[in-house]
Amino acid sequence: MSSFLESIRGMKFFDMHVHMISRTTDDYQAMADAGIVAVLEPAFWLGQPRTGVDSFRDYYASLVGWERFRASQFGIRHYCTMGLNSKEANQEALAEQVMEILPLFIYKEGVVGIGEIGFDDQTPAEEKYYRAQLELAKEANLPVQVHTPHRDKKRGTTRSMDIAIEHGIDPGMVIIDHNNEETVREVLDRGFWAGFTIYPFTKMGNERMVEVVRQYGPDRIMINSAADWGISDPLAVPKTAALMKQNGISDEAIRLVTLENAVTAFAPSGQISLSDFDQPLTIDQSQRFNGSSVLRGGQAPRIDKDSTIIK
Template sequence: MTSRTTDDYQAMAAAGIVAVLEPAFWLGQPRTHVGTFEDYFASLLGWERFRASQFGIRHLCTLALNPKEANNPRVAQGVIDLLPRYLDKEGVVAVGEIGFDDMTPEEEKYFAQQVELAREHGLPILVHTPHRDKKRGTERTLALVRELRFPEERVLIDHNNEETLPLVLATGCWAGHSIYPNTKMDENRMVALVKKYGAERILINSAADWGVSDPLKVPKTAARMRENGIADDVIERIVWKNPLAFFAQSGRLDLTEFGETPTVDQRALFEGNSVLRGQTPVVQS
């Protein structure tokens, strides 16, 4: 959500979204030094959590050296050295996104190192699968998980499609799907996958990055599922119960909180800053 405006948070709240999980990602251009990651991680744990809360949305995150920047020698090892300082922070519920972008030796090296960090900090992992040669990347990812002896039930393989979903479901890993407006996965294709495979260990997420994307794709996909006769209990598992069950493995989710209506107080400030620009503050308890 770092790349989105407060209008997106308002629209998400109006659509019934009460929680968001933001994975650490790249900025669209190469970072030039490790210090930029320090500020980025701090913003995910500070300002972004506050900004979401101002619209009644709980903000969680995953932190990692992302696969693309694993190939950047100016920052890669420095970020690995930095991560332990942040992985025990409140609101961090997994190590991620890790995985593959171009299937390089560097990506594999830092994948393995971050799996060990997840093990040391008692966290599950969120894994990015490559946009190019996705099947081979997914197969290598699953093989690495086995080689590293990381518990499959603590692995969420993301960005699946029709070709990779059966590979993931054949293991004990969980399967995520990023819903985009025009690429990777859309509502109708997701409906077909759910009709074929059901809801077991399947999740969906809204693409909400700096490119053409839509943070409302989860509720839109849920609506499309309902229109196509998929039962409400199946939809609820995919968009709510499964994500909670997976990330609760971090030991950092109070599941009772997610059944409560969040308090909103837009009079609040974060280090002297407000999300408002002259509007009347909303206060809801």
């Protein structure tokens, strides 16, 4: 039992950005053990570029199908945002076809917004599909989860917000993700939600995160792991909660930035609310634990990871 778990026992967390399609069942088990009750999986790229629209279709279907079910087996609620990511927006012929099938998916159960969309390289094609998807979000009255670029980040973040406002979208309906110390002030001042990704080496470290919460307070700030196929940590949210607690941040502030703010931000979709989390997942008819390739017939859902014996 990792010691950080002790200090946050009983707390509930919502990792509002994590790519579970790239993670194992061991991760799901560890996340559930650490208090994660819900995850949000934004549609993104897979590391390997897709070459046909059917690859997108199957990916979107898995976000509302297999992945949701997989999460439910560990008692975790799975939500997603649907969209065409900025990298793949650059293949314009394919992007057109993807835009045609997106409306099939945005009204599915568990879809809480359009995302993650925005800029990567800040090309004209990226801008075109960012704008087109902002219009889609407006039409469907869905929140937008915006990916901000690694390179030329500050300008890219400002530009993403300018364009959203230009399309008449209320900043309260937009979650600007992957913030850092350089972007957060403008995002909050302009009335947007600010997501922070705790991701080693390239995004935020969690000691820095503690300082951000100390400086700006917990309003409109939310934390995620963005764990994916890279070197990342699906326990980043509970670990950061533990670190905040250790550094004297109040339980209420921790609760806001690791659970409640994200739920409030995505609630306008009508697909997520805090009261969902009060009900055990198993009472939902559609999410029984019996039988699947993950938990083959009759196998106990829990295995002892420390034992050398495998039955």
